[in-house]
Amino acid sequence: MSSMLFSDYSSSTTARFLPFSRSRLRVDGAVFCRRLLGPLHVRPPISVSLRTTLTVHSSSSSSPVISATMGTGTSAKIIDGKAVAKIIRDEITAEVSRMKDAIGIVPGLAVILVGDRKDSATYVRNKKKACESVGINSFEVRLPEDSSEQEVLNFISGFNEDPSVHGILVQLPLPSHMDEQSILNAVSIEKDVDGFHPLNIGRLAMRGREPLFVPCTPKGCIELLHRSGIVIKGKRAVVIGRSNIVGMPAALLLQREDASISIVHSRTKNPEDITRQADIIISAVGQPNMVRENWIKPGAVIIDVGINPVQDEKCPRGYRLVGDVCYEEACKVASAVTPVPGGVGPMTIAMLLSNTLSSAKRLHNFQ
Numbered sequence: 100m101s102s103m104l105f106s107d108y109s110s111s112t113t114a115r116f117l118p119f120s121r122s123r124l125r126v127d128g129a130v131f132c133r134r135l136l137g138p139l140h141v142r143p144p145i146s147v148s149l150r151t152t153l154t155v156h157s158s159s160s161s162s163p164v165i166s167a168t169m170g171t172g173t174s175a176k177i178i179d180g181k182a183v184a185k186i187i188r189d190e191i192t193a194e195v196s197r198m199k200d201a202i203g204i205v206p207g208l209a210v211i212l213v214g215d216r217k218d219s220a221t222y223v224r225n226k227k228k229a230c231e232s233v234g235i236n237s238f239e240v241r242l243p244e245d246s247s248e249q250e251v252l253n254f255i256s257g258f259n260e261d262p263s264v265h266g267i268l269v270q271l272p273l274p275s276h277m278d279e280q281s282i283l284n285a286v287s288i289e290k291d292v293d294g295f296h297p298l299n300i301g302r303l304a305m306r307g308r309e310p311l312f313v314p315c316t317p318k319g320c321i322e323l324l325h326r327s328g329i330v331i332k333g334k335r336a337v338v339i340g341r342s343n344i345v346g347m348p349a350a351l352l353l354q355r356e357d358a359s360i361s362i363v364h365s366r367t368k369n370p371e372d373i374t375r376q377a378d379i380i381i382s383a384v385g386q387p388n389m390v391r392e393n394w395i396k397p398g399a400v401i402i403d404v405g406i407n408p409v410q411d412e413k414c415p416r417g418y419r420l421v422g423d424v425c426y427e428e429a430c431k432v433a434s435a436v437t438p439v440p441g442g443v444g445p446m447t448i449a450m451l452l453s454n455t456l457s458s459a460k461r462l463h464n465f466q
């Protein structure tokens with residue numbers, strides 16, 4: 100029987116991983132570890148001394164951003180993505196309300212869902228709820244599986260013209276008879292809140308150019324680093340994974356922040372030799388517990404994007420979620436690490452809301 104995994108991350112493309120059947124759950128051999136565009140407002144950080152090559156700052160030891168160490172024998176600070184995302188959502192709520200009071204405009208996000216995949220429907224519902232929670236209007240179009248590409252294009256074109264819509268998101272995956280590329284390309288670059296339009300990615304890659312939107316998950320990773328007071332400039336960073344939606348834009352963003360970047364992918368030989376040199380690792384692979392203690396330089400900061408279900412009969416659902424990084428081992432050697440779940444996941448949807456707000460501000464010239 101197929102199990103549904105309803106995670107809290109929201110990048111439209113991640114839906115393609117789900118639902119998964121129990122038989123596809125990953126069992127990780129003998130080791131079963133338990134497991135932008137600038138910040139909206141960065142709190143003045145107070146330095147916390149760590150045995151690290153990096154300086155990690157936190158406003159207090161009970162900061163919602165970086166919480167205390169795990170337990171005996173571990174040293175890493177836990178970067179609490181859920182708490183950071185909550186702070187960002189509160190900031191967005193305040194900005195939405197300020198904009199409404201000042202110019203009578205409420206930001207609007209349109210989501211197009213084609214077909215009846217339950218996981219996609221859940222993601223769309225979550226986005227709608229997230230919009231409601233911060234006061235952003237949401238518009239939803241649901242089309243049957245056998246709709247034509249032209250019908251989808253017609254809706255996109257309508258939303259492109261609609262002044263009450265500031266962000267357009269096409270929930271992926273699309274049915275196989277549709278050309279994903281031509282549909283995504285039809286979204287106006289000015290409303291491309293997912294940041295997947297080639298023009299936005301191209302601008303991200305070019306010096307002196309500014310993308311209108313940055314893809315939500317990598318933007319969330321950088322925001323987590325900023326809000327945790329972690330210095331990126333001049334550091335060595337390794338991104339594991341080079342997908343269009345996470346790895347590649349994450350590497351571009353780190354480079355824009357003046358880090359020196361290496362990218363590790365499935366053809367990289369001896370990846371641990373490369374990751375061991377990194378002050379900052381962002382991992383977006385989809386392989387449970389792949390990054391082990393000996394992959395990590397003492398004191399490195401680890402941002403784990405991976406969300407991987409692994410079989411665990413002790414859990415009510417028969418599985419639990421782990422990252423790409425062996426969490427317990429990372430906690431022993433890293434200076435700061437994001438948990439899975441509760442790390443990058445909650446940031447993705449917060450960044451979608453942030454992108455929608457920025458779009459509305461830009462389109463209405465509201466500072």
Ligand code: NAP
Pocket residue numbers: 108109110113116316339340341342343344345346363364365366367370383384385386404405406407443444445447
């Ligand atoms: P993807 O499109 O499948 O890309 C995976 C990347 O990892 C590819 O570049 C691949 O290399 C590389 N890779 C695969 N096996 C590897 C190995 N053994 N060693 C080194 N590199 C390897 O996946 P994605 O969309 O980027 O997602 C990655 C993970 O992040 C998944 O677990 C996904 O669920 C999660 N995710 C989380 C969020 C969130 O909000 N937290 C959002 C999106 C995705 P090649 O290019 O050589 O094939």
